[in-house]
Amino acid sequence: MKSFTYERVDTPAAATAAFARTPGARFIAGGTNLLDLMKLEIETPGHLIDVSRIGLDRIEPTSDGGIRIGAMVRNTDLAADAQIRRDYGLVSRALVAGASGQLRNKATTAGNLLQRTRCPYFYDTNQPCNKRKPGSGCAAIGGFSRIHAIVGASDACIATHPSDMAVAMQALDAAVETIDTAGKTRRIALADFYRAPANTPHLETVLAPGELITAVTLPKPVGGTHIYHKVRDRASYAFALISVGAVVQRDGRGHVAIGGVGYKPWRIKAADAELPRGAKAATAALLAGAKTTHENAYKLPLVERTLASVLAQAKG
């Protein structure tokens, strides 16, 4: 770990102002991802701005009947919130399928969206990795790639985004609210939030330097049956090989997002339209153009089969 300086701020404006003073700084929330990466010198910020106590810890209704989740709401609190459980059960289920109780107590909504990949080569600074060190190559291509992406990847990077919560939010049409260093706020659909790796896998989101996430919003509840099926080798405390987050209505229509297959939770509107026709049709739309390695080709049938199981469960 490189030595760094640290400050704690108490408002969002103070956070972005602190960043403007110290470019190259990082915000730290729960620290459950950032600190691990710093210990391994995968991230080496010279300054940390602690945003964990800037307010933004409330869950409140929005004017259009939806809900606004403060960026600093802890994963545990979000999963346990009565309204979330009632109207956005998918979020709650996805959260409790992730990490462990201790980690969820620390982890925040914003931090969860911004957690970085679990590609093992990314974690080993001796290995080439374009995401960690642009231009150095990608060790996962041609290497151990069982957990890697099958859609949206590039020749520069085949990493997946590991978040469970983000899969649920993607299925529920979430949007991210931010404030930048100039004090300007904006709203970004989660669907547009993550950047495809292309030739720049180290750039993962559309956030500008110093742009702070203040909240995640979810639109009006859509009802339906909410199912999150996380598939993994061990029963708990493991990242998803793939996951399916689905909201299915009685008539068979619904929304679906897939985790563990791409650089972001994978949602294709055309696939939603296919849902009433079943898992095969929906998966064909979801994973059109998929590119697999010898080690992760199993994800193609796995997505289809898991989705089929989820749809069957939704029928009850």
Place this chain on the structure above:
Amino acid sequence: MKFDTPATNNPIDQLKVVGKPTNRIDGPLKTTGTAPYAYERHDVVPNQAYGYVVGSAIAKGKIDSIDLKEAKAAPGVLAVVTAASAEMLGKGDFNTAKLLGGPEIQHYHQAIALVVAESFEQARAAAALVRVQYTRAKGNFDLATSLDGAVKPPAVFGTEPDSRFGDFDAAFASAPVKLDARYTTPDHSHAMMEPHASIASWDGDRLTLWTSNQMIAWSAGDVAKTLGIAKDKVRLVSPYIGGGFGGKLFVRSDAILAALGAKAAGRPVKVALPRPLMINNTTHRPATIQRIRLGATTDGKLTAIGHESWSGDLKGGGPETAVGQTRLLYAAPNRMTAMRLAVLDLPEGNAMRAPGEAPGLMALEIAIDEMAEKLGMDPVAFRVLNDTQVDPEKPERPFSQRRLNECLSIGAEKFGWKDRNPKPGLARDGRWLVGTGVAAAFRNNINEKSAARVRLDRNGLVIVETDMTDIGTGSYTIIAQTAAEMLGVPLTQVEVRLGDSLFPVSAGSGGQWGANSSTAGVYAACAQLRTAIVEKLGLDPADAVFEKGRVRLGGKSVALAKAAGGGEIVAEDLMEYGDLAQRFQQSTFGAHFVEAAVDAATGEIRIRRMLAVCAAGRILNPKAARSQVIGAMTMGAGAALMEELAVDKRFGFFVNHDLAGYEVPVHADIPSQEVIFLDEVDPTTSPMKAKGVGELGICGVAAAVANAVYHATGIRVRNYPVTLDKLLDKLPDVA
């Protein structure tokens, strides 16, 4: 004391303390976090500095240059050690690769430097500033493509690489029912909780290492040899060990580098291996490729058993002895086994819990299941039918005790085996396909000579000193139980001191020999102490009775405290062994039963319940023994379902080198476990009449799981771990 005739009645047989389910005497320390593990020995010596290990970034080749300028100039740095500065470093007898590499690099993450600084953070930050230029050499990292070059290795601990009996080729060729199948087991990591860690302190030319090590005498010797100093100048202290599983049988780089760092910095230095370094820097259980051929008559009698195993290791290393159990487990008049060893440039392989048997049974016990199915026989009945009471390769040699059939039948009864539909793939519970599997467990018993010193102090307290280690197994407690039984005192009147090279040399912890061997050593010392006490009282030792803190003889009864009133009474002895282990085949047996469910859609596998029935001689502490077995069953479940070091065959290293990537079971994976011990004593093993269970517990577990998955799905997976990607294309269609 020499143990060369089967034990007769002795004070242990009173079973007032021994054999009773007993809480660990070190339990309160463990549960309150106050057991002093090596890295936390802040109390033992002041002014400790921190060392951080730099591991090689390449798997094979050489270091062209190391630039230490930046590292040395970094804040807090006190010293940097490299192979160049640590001249003339030797290599321990138990190590294959050097613990401090350079200029030649033998494997990935081989230690090449230690940075010592005032704080851990400073040492770690400066370690990242060590600039190394390498030239890579081409290495061999793929076992599967190395089989042709594999050679017959030398014998390992007396186990010959090959064996032949009868005429295997002819018998197999003519057998009416045959199986010829290939199985693979991957590299495994011990993944124990406590990392390898040491604090080193020099006093002139004397070195003290507070460390975490299973084998004190071996390791004190290897430290001395590596550093080129006399063995009597080295003291190793290792009273508490947070798991070892064979990964701490040997000296590793933490100890050697702490010693070198302390010398260079002129003050005590502590070093722990960070998790990502443990996997490639230390040892692992090597992967195997195994071919098993079985021939049987149509009524289920095995006529031919052939088992070949290939594994790899660094040059100078040894094979994974995966065929050992096959020489002893089932009867058949025609047999062959063979081990071949390939040179691989991966990190060095070595012992991990039940080396040999664990991966060997992973294959053999699937093969037996497959053969039973070919024969249309129940897998329990097939095993029972092919039992042998003698060493099949030396029929004149009986087993000292062999109750495998009882383990199988009692287990079948308890588990409800008879309700099982023999046809696979038929039982369903909602979206789950449900199946059951069985496997035999087998692990040899080993006796190692072991010494102890016992003191009776003026307060009547019995103090036992031996360099035996407690790796979480419960050694403290069974040793206290042994001394309490021998001297007729309550457990609270015994104090056990372990893991210090100043104490008499014990068997140490490995090969499941620790429990029987170390307590036998304590038995011998206690027998001496009894004699010394009685002689001190001027009595004839033969008929003395030690009970309730007193020694009684005829009408006379003296409190032990009083006997030692004139000064502490001390006795020391060593238990050695004659040829009983040659005359009798001493082994431990068990049967594992597993119920597993497989998600019909996703192929996710979840164990539902596990049962082990073990026959392993006298169980000294049923509570600790049960813990050993359920822990081993858990480890076996990991081997079955998730544990695999992923080899990068281009760069030559284990990629998933942390506990996020190398998955071991969590609580949710293990819903229900039951253990039954058969009531058994084995008078041929020692006066304790005990054997070991710590390794028996893992043997066969993975195959029982794999067999249950087969029974649930009808899909036979022969390549471990059994993961969902290996099932998916054969699972029933989903709508």
